[in-house]
Amino acid sequence: MLIRHTGEPEDPERRQADRCGQRDTLCLSSQVGCRLGCTFCATGTMGLQGNLLPGEIQEQLIHARNLRQVSNIVFMGMGEPLENYDGVTSAIRGLVDPQRFSVAPSSITVSTVGIVGNMRRFMEDLPKVKLAVSLHAPTQELREQIVPIAKTYSLETLMEVVDEYAARTESDGKRKGMVMVSYVLLAGVNDSDECAHQLCDLVKGRPVIVNLIPYNPFEENVYRYETPSPERVDTFQQILAAVDIRVFERRHHGRDIAAACGQLAKIDKTIPASDIESLSFTLAKDRVSAPVARKAPAATPRESTPGPNTQREVSKAGVAAPLVPRSVVVGLLLTASCLSAAVALRWLGRRR
Numbered sequence: 028m029l030i031r032h033t034g035e036p037e038d039p040e041r042r043q044a045d046r047c048g049q050r051d052t053l054c055l056s057s058q059v060g061c062r063l064g065c066t067f068c069a070t071g072t073m074g075l076q077g078n079l080l081p082g083e084i085q086e087q088l089i090h091a092r093n094l095r096q097v098s099n100i101v102f103m104g105m106g107e108p109l110e111n112y113d114g115v116t117s118a119i120r121g122l123v124d125p126q127r128f129s130v131a132p133s134s135i136t137v138s139t140v141g142i143v144g145n146m147r148r149f150m151e152d153l154p155k156v157k158l159a160v161s162l163h164a165p166t167q168e169l170r171e172q173i174v175p176i177a178k179t180y181s182l183e184t185l186m187e188v189v190d191e192y193a194a195r196t197e198s199d200g201k202r203k204g205m206v207m208v209s210y211v212l213l214a215g216v217n218d219s220d221e222c223a224h225q226l227c228d229l230v231k232g233r234p235v236i237v238n239l240i241p242y243n244p245f246e247e248n249v250y251r252y253e254t255p256s257p258e259r260v261d262t263f264q265q266i267l268a269a270v271d272i273r274v275f276e277r278r279h280h281g282r283d284i285a286a287a288c289g290q291l292a293k294i295d296k297t298i299p300a301s302d303i304e305s306l307s308f309t310l311a312k313d314r315v316s317a318p319v320a321r322k323a324p325a326a327t328p329r330e331s332t333p334g335p336n337t338q339r340e341v342s343k344a345g346v347a348a349p350l351v352p353r354s355v356v357v358g359l360l361l362t363a364s365c366l367s368a369a370v371a372l373r374w375l376g377r378r379r
């Protein structure tokens with residue numbers, strides 16, 4: 028999912044301004060579904076359907092780059108990235124390779140619910156790539172309710188790894204040891220003043236930035252969670268800010284299309300799955316062929332106004348005729364290879 032940050036405050040009168048500036052962030056998926064079953068997350072209801080291959084992860088960037096100049100990459104889409112360790116680390120190595128995608132390691136963030144063994148591995152293997160932690164509760168007991176994997180990886184151990192990570196990145200340029208901690212706010216579950224104070228106790232003195240995410244609902248949630256009111260979110264935020272904890276609220280990008288944090292899932296089995304190529308190809312095709320629409324000779328007044336339907340019709344013609352036929356390109360490449368071979372043989376002959 029591609030997220031466009033406009034840099035504009037959502038509601039400067041009441042809500043915090045977005046201080047992040049203009050940029051495009053790509054939210055990558057690492058798995059199809061997820062086995063961890065966090066109780067607020069639609070992806071968790073699917074179970075694990077499979078791990079994405081490194082190429083399938085990178086492919087998401089290829090399609091996004093057809094649409095926009097991506098400046099940041101976050102692994103916060105479907106799946107727990109550190110459960111697909113080999114696929115994700117291999118994909119990242121390709122992403123940061125100057126000969127392939129040439130993405131700056133520091134502009135990639137991998138978010139995890141706390142697979143502590145693999146967090147330590149990751150810090151060794153890809154030290155320049157950022158890690159973020161999905162915390163979601165300030166106590167072990169509450170965390171086990173919201174993030175069931177917390178029964179395996181305790182909150183105490185997780186915070187030890189957070190400290191290790193912060194210590195490693197202390198002298199690391201812009202990051203300076205800061206750790207991003209996400210906290211989904213569920214009305215009446217973990218959004219009380221008491222929880223806010225417990226969270227203060229947990230993170231105070233640690234170099235963290237707390238990212239509050241008001242719950243993004245989905246119909247099939249059996250827990251019937253609700254989104255806290257803006258006033259409750261503000262109060263929670265103020266309790267943290269009052270003790271100098273850096274905290275901000277994440278804007279609910281994509282909620283209108285059920286693609287915000289925790290909403291990614293294919294729940295309706297009657298709708299056939301679409302391939303990512305189909306989506307990007309259509310969009311890129313429309314964009315490239317849009318100027319052709321103006322040349323259409325016998326357009327009615329309605330057709331002459333550029334609109335979604337007009338673009339779609341014209342684009343069919345636009346893509347049908349590539350500028351250079353594939354056979355010509357292949358022929359040229361073969362000719363170039365033969366010429367190179369001939370020059371090399373001649374050079375060798377001269378040396379003898």
Ligand code: SF4
Binds near residue numbers: 062106107
């Ligand atoms: S929040 Fe992340 S780890 Fe938890 S179920 Fe959803 S995708 Fe999996």
